[in-house]
Every structure is written in C-alpha cells, then in structure tokens.
Amino acid sequence: MKILIVEDDAITMEFVRKGLQESGYNVECAADGEQGLSLARHGRFDAAIIDIMIPKIDGLTMIERLRAEGSNTPFLILSAKRTVDDRILGFKKGGDDYLTKPFSFSELLVRLQALLRRSSYAGNQNRLSIGDLTIDIFTRKVKRAGKEIELQPREFSLLEYFMRNPGITLSKTLLLENIWGYRFDTHTNVVDVLVHRLRNKIDRGFGRELIRTVRGMGYMIKDDKD
Secondary structure: OEEEEEOOOHHHHHHHHHHHHHOOOEEEEEOOHHHHHHHHHHOOOOEEEEEOOOOOOOHHHHHHHHHHOOOOOOEEEEEOOOOHHHHHHHHHOOOOEEEEOOOOHHHHHHHHHHHHHHHHHHHOOOEEEEOOEEEEOOOOOEEEOOEEEOOOHHHHHHHHHHHHOOOOOEOHHHHHHHHHOOOOOOOOOHHHHHHHHHHHHHOOOOOOOOEEEEOOOEEEEOOOOO
C-alpha cells in the first residue's frame, strides 16, 4: 500500500517513513503543503498522514481542497494542536482521524491500519485473488491452493501491486517507482531479484505459473483460466 506523509519536521518525517517502510508500506514524503498537494493530486495513495502546521499551504487547507476536488483518500491528521476545538476543526475540514504530538509509532500504525481497513471495507478491497492465489491486505496472509505462504514485507508489497493490476504488463521502471519509491532509473537488478524470489514462493510446486515475464517490457500476473 502507498502512503503519503506531509511533514516539515525532518526528524518526525524520517521516524514515520522508516517505521512504515519497515512495516511493508511504500511511502512518499513532502515537506510542505504545496508539494503535498501536488503529490496527492497526481499520485494514487491509499492514505495520507498530514501535519497541520506546514509551510506554504497548511495541512487543513490542503485537506479541504482535496476533499472539494472529490478525493476520498483517508487522511490522518498529525498535530501539536490538541484542544477539542482543534480536533473538531480537523474533522470538519475532511480529516478521518486526528493524532496529537508527541505520539508513539505503534499508535500511529494501528490508527493508519484502521483507516485503511475501513476504506477497503467500503470498497470491498481487503481481499484480492487470482486463480487459486489469495491475499488478505490487512492480515497480510497469502494462500495458494489453500496452503499458506510466508512473504517478507517487500515481497508482499510486490505481490499486492501485481494483484491490483492483473493482466497488465508492469515495467521495471513502474515497479521501481511503486515498490521502492524510486523516480529514476537506478540501473539495478533489484526488480529481477525480487520477482525471482517471489516466483519461488508463489509459483514453484503449484503446477501452473501466475507471474509471467513479458520479454523486453516487464512482468505481469495472469491466470490462464481467467
């Protein structure tokens, strides 16, 4: 899942970014409201964590504009403002949850997961399947033909991205951007290495291959029976 963090305090941003990436999320960051607004408008984020007091465009104005434009992204407001009136205003502007500073990462994580769960239940997207392969986004359980498969966080992120785009050829550049957050060609083979590892867990021993190589273009997940 892809999360946007809009936070001008570099220490807090790095603290949250590192924690979310270690939990298997793909994270993009912005240090002010203008950059955050641009990323939110042009990226596809499953949720955003937004500080209120940020430069150029404050967090509440940013959320208000995105809601007016039709965004249904779940917004978790992060703020040092802690009065009841502050929290009420945050919800009125379009926030979905409100966490005051200082905070523990474990609380931020469970609040974010609750937002994502409610959002996915509304869209019925918590479970993805193709052929006899099924993943649960929230329990992070993967099963093929009824057998549970254990994946590392990055492997799960890659499989989730494949399964959200079945039958579509995904280039290495696209995978680098969406799984690693790279916005340039790094000339690395990390995509090939991770796809190879995932194939060994998902396809080996199950009779038919789901992850395909599209020569010269990238990879896709597809079931011949579909």
